[in-house]
Amino acid sequence: MTMSNTGGRRRPPTIHDVAREAGVSRGTVSRVLNGGHYVSPAAQEAVNAAIRKTGYVVNRHARSLITGRSDSVGFLLTEPQERFFEDPNFNVLLRGCTQALAAHDIPLLLMIAGTEDERRRITRYITAGHVDGVLLVSSHSGDPVAEQLREAGVPLVACGKPIGLGSKVSYVAADDRDGARDMVRHLLSLGRRRVGTVTGPLDTPGGVERLAGYREVLAEAGVPYDDNLVVSGDYSRASGEAGAERLLDQAPDVDAVFVASDLMAQGVLTALHRAGRRVPEDVAVGGFDDSPAAVAASPELTTIRQPWDRISNEMVRVLLAQIGGEDPAAVILPTELVRRASA
Amino acid sequence: MTMSNTGGRRRPPTIHDVAREAGVSRGTVSRVLNGGHYVSPAAQEAVNAAIRKTGYVVNRHARSLITGRSDSVGFLLTEPQERFFEDPNFNVLLRGCTQALAAHDIPLLLMIAGTEDERRRITRYITAGHVDGVLLVSSHSGDPVAEQLREAGVPLVACGKPIGLGSKVSYVAADDRDGARDMVRHLLSLGRRRVGTVTGPLDTPGGVERLAGYREVLAEAGVPYDDNLVVSGDYSRASGEAGAERLLDQAPDVDAVFVASDLMAQGVLTALHRAGRRVPEDVAVGGFDDSPAAVAASPELTTIRQPWDRISNEMVRVLLAQIGGEDPAAVILPTELVRRASA
DNA sequence: TTCTCTACTGTGAACGCTCACAGAAGCATT
DNA sequence: AATGCTTCTGTGAGCGTTCACAGTAGAGAA
Numbered sequence: 001m002t003m004s005n006t007g008g009r010r011r012p013p014t015i016h017d018v019a020r021e022a023g024v025s026r027g028t029v030s031r032v033l034n035g036g037h038y039v040s041p042a043a044q045e046a047v048n049a050a051i052r053k054t055g056y057v058v059n060r061h062a063r064s065l066i067t068g069r070s071d072s073v074g075f076l077l078t079e080p081q082e083r084f085f086e087d088p089n090f091n092v093l094l095r096g097c098t099q100a101l102a103a104h105d106i107p108l109l110l111m112i113a114g115t116e117d118e119r120r121r122i123t124r125y126i127t128a129g130h131v132d133g134v135l136l137v138s139s140h141s142g143d144p145v146a147e148q149l150r151e152a153g154v155p156l157v158a159c160g161k162p163i164g165l166g167s168k169v170s171y172v173a174a175d176d177r178d179g180a181r182d183m184v185r186h187l188l189s190l191g192r193r194r195v196g197t198v199t200g201p202l203d204t205p206g207g208v209e210r211l212a213g214y215r216e217v218l219a220e221a222g223v224p225y226d227d228n229l230v231v232s233g234d235y236s237r238a239s240g241e242a243g244a245e246r247l248l249d250q251a252p253d254v255d256a257v258f259v260a261s262d263l264m265a266q267g268v269l270t271a272l273h274r275a276g277r278r279v280p281e282d283v284a285v286g287g288f289d290d291s292p293a294a295v296a297a298s299p300e301l302t303t304i305r306q307p308w309d310r311i312s313n314e315m316v317r318v319l320l321a322q323i324g325g326e327d328p329a330a331v332i333l334p335t336e337l338v339r340r341a342s343a
Numbered sequence: 344m345t346m347s348n349t350g351g352r353r354r355p356p357t358i359h360d361v362a363r364e365a366g367v368s369r370g371t372v373s374r375v376l377n378g379g380h381y382v383s384p385a386a387q388e389a390v391n392a393a394i395r396k397t398g399y400v401v402n403r404h405a406r407s408l409i410t411g412r413s414d415s416v417g418f419l420l421t422e423p424q425e426r427f428f429e430d431p432n433f434n435v436l437l438r439g440c441t442q443a444l445a446a447h448d449i450p451l452l453l454m455i456a457g458t459e460d461e462r463r464r465i466t467r468y469i470t471a472g473h474v475d476g477v478l479l480v481s482s483h484s485g486d487p488v489a490e491q492l493r494e495a496g497v498p499l500v501a502c503g504k505p506i507g508l509g510s511k512v513s514y515v516a517a518d519d520r521d522g523a524r525d526m527v528r529h530l531l532s533l534g535r536r537r538v539g540t541v542t543g544p545l546d547t548p549g550g551v552e553r554l555a556g557y558r559e560v561l562a563e564a565g566v567p568y569d570d571n572l573v574v575s576g577d578y579s580r581a582s583g584e585a586g587a588e589r590l591l592d593q594a595p596d597v598d599a600v601f602v603a604s605d606l607m608a609q610g611v612l613t614a615l616h617r618a619g620r621r622v623p624e625d626v627a628v629g630g631f632d633d634s635p636a637a638v639a640a641s642p643e644l645t646t647i648r649q650p651w652d653r654i655s656n657e658m659v660r661v662l663l664a665q666i667g668g669e670d671p672a673a674v675i676l677p678t679e680l681v682r683r684a685s686a
Numbered sequence: 687t688t689c690t691c692t693a694c695t696g697t698g699a700a701c702g703c704t705c706a707c708a709g710a711a712g713c714a715t716t
Numbered sequence: 717a718a719t720g721c722t723t724c725t726g727t728g729a730g731c732g733t734t735c736a737c738a739g740t741a742g743a744g745a746a
Contacts (some may be wrong), residue, residue: 405732
């Protein structure tokens with residue numbers, strides 16, 4: 001605990017100081033620092049003692065200069081704006097990734113590429129090798145940054161299957177389709193037959209997959225597909241509200257709604273309430289995400305939990321593997337139905 | 344736009360390549376890179392052209408190695424856990440800081456020090472000089488990390504006035520007391536006389552100041568102070584709900600509640616609704632933050648807007664000034680009353 | 687002319703680390 | 717004894733910058 005830093009606040013100890021203190025050479029200290037192979041137990045011990053005594057911390061800049069690695073990764077958001085604030089998933093993802101990386105002693109650089117200008121600057125920064133890899137959070141397709149990074153050979157892991165890109169980019173995603181299937185099956189099991197849906201944006205993988213799951217289950221159950229029961233939203237609360245109104249208008253006999261996000265489901269609840277429909281008695285409502293919004297809603301939302309903690313862990317694992325030279329990989333994780341009051 | 348990177352994906356251009364291309368020396372290129380003083384217009388031009396042609400990007404590690412600066416700053420959270428998820432302010436603060444820093448081409452490193460272990464590692468990392476300064480987000484007092492960083496002479500700017508520390512630490516805060524005064528004055532102006540409050544945690548500056556504002560205005564208005572009208576929460580939704588129940592119990596004639604955060608106000612609304620009180624007819628409710636929760640609530644919350652965009656900008660400005668050698672400074676920014684349906 | 691001053695430019699030496707290499711032991715095999 | 721191995725250790729070189737310093741050239745003053 002005691003740093004022998006007596007007096008001068010100047011000049012932190014270097015590997016040289018440690019070497020002198022331990023009575024060995026720089027090389028040996030360096031070897032201890034990097035895994036301790038080919039180091040005698042005695043030297044090992046002496047070096048560790050010297051490190052403790054001097055309070056030595058490796059200078060990452062010097063290391064990076066020679067290794068060419070930066071030992072840091074970027075967390076890149078390419079969303080326009082709103083999603084960042086509205087979407088609670090970002091938080092838990094960001095937190096999860098930060099901590100998973102911290103376990104490897106790798107700092108996370110937060111990068112937000114909203115405007116064209118920011119995009120250019122950040123692409124430059126990344127391709128210049130200032131980070132070893134990138135965790136990409138961008139739901140919409142046709143993301144030019146992702147494409148550029150992929151071409152530049154930057155290790156990359158996306159959150160959710162990127163639509164535009166080829167198959168050579170890693171991603172980690174929850175099993176959206178299966179989650180949707182679970183929810184719709186649940187609604188059917190409650191005896192509902194006029195099951196509507198408010199989809200996510202259909203240029204996002206989540207939006208597409210959840211809708212696909214919805215249709216599959218209805219088809220399997222022999223429930224006829226009705227266009228009037230399908231409206232689309234953009235994951236925002238307001239769009240959920242508008243969607244529900246359209247739904248009530250087009251199909252007044254709707255008795256259940258599968259909503260592709262909890263936030264939209266909040267909006268749906270508002271609209272249903274205003275229309276005098278009781279939830280879940282008249283209309284059962286199922287959300288998606290299991291975000292804080294789900295328990296904040298009244299009644300509390302039955303929803304699909306996405307395993308965000310696992311997702312962030314996997315993203316980091318796959319990224320580090322890729323930085324280590326492994327090939328890209330796709331990881332799909334199962335979801336879970338969480339039953340609450342709304343269905 | 345065209346990077347003449349034909350063929351070899353190897354070895355990015357160095358300052359040397361640029362110098363050769365421009366027909367000048369490393370020194371001149373370096374001077375152009377660092378402000379262009381003592382460089383002839385001709386050389387300036389030639390170097391810029393060479394930079395464009397080669398696609399050169401400065402190697403920050405090499406630069407940092409010699410300058411001793413890292414040209415990056417840390418964004419440090421020392422909250423236990425929950426706040427990070429629950430508090431929408433974090434998001435906008437984080438985003439604001441990232442972008443304000445991006446304007447200076449400075450990356451932001453996200454650091455989360457939840458456990459004792461993480462705290463130690465991060466303190467070490469920071470004091471080793473891997474970041475030039477720290478933006479500190481920690482509401483609770485007695486934060487050991489802040490104290491250690493201050494002692495180590497690390498440039499530091501806190502968000503909100505740190506309770507435990509001396510006056511020698513910079514901070515940027517909204518004028519909590521004045522905001523509370525505005526809100527309570529507003530409630531009184533509606534004719535309410537039994538104005539209760541659900542405070543924030545009283546070991547946070549926000550909690551203390553908002554309560555102080557509440558008491559001041561009541562005193563000024565000659566409304567007698569009643570202990571039964573004051574309950575405390577922890578900024579969480581649940582604590583707001585519990586607080587409102589206690590309030591209704593202790594002072595059934597309450598006709599207005601000033602709640603120290605929107606999230607708690609949501610809980611208050613739930614409890615009032617359950618108790619059969621109408622908002623705002625029976626009980627007017629005022630929140631604090633103007634977070635997304637304010638418009639998500641029904642009825643929409645009258646609240647106090649904190650100028651988060653300005654707060655983040657100021658935090659960055661003060662931090663950079665401090666890194667540049669200036670003395671610590673405190674900045675207090677005005678709040679704004681936002682009238683909606685709940686009061 | 688000669689000197690001084692200013693504006694500009696080039697050059698070696700760091701910065702703190704890792705890497706490749708050379709060597710020194712110790713031990714077993716020829 | 718000579719040779720191979722394996723394990724361990726020290727030493728120079730160099731990563732790409734910036735910085736201090738030593739120059740050079742040109743303008744103006746003595």
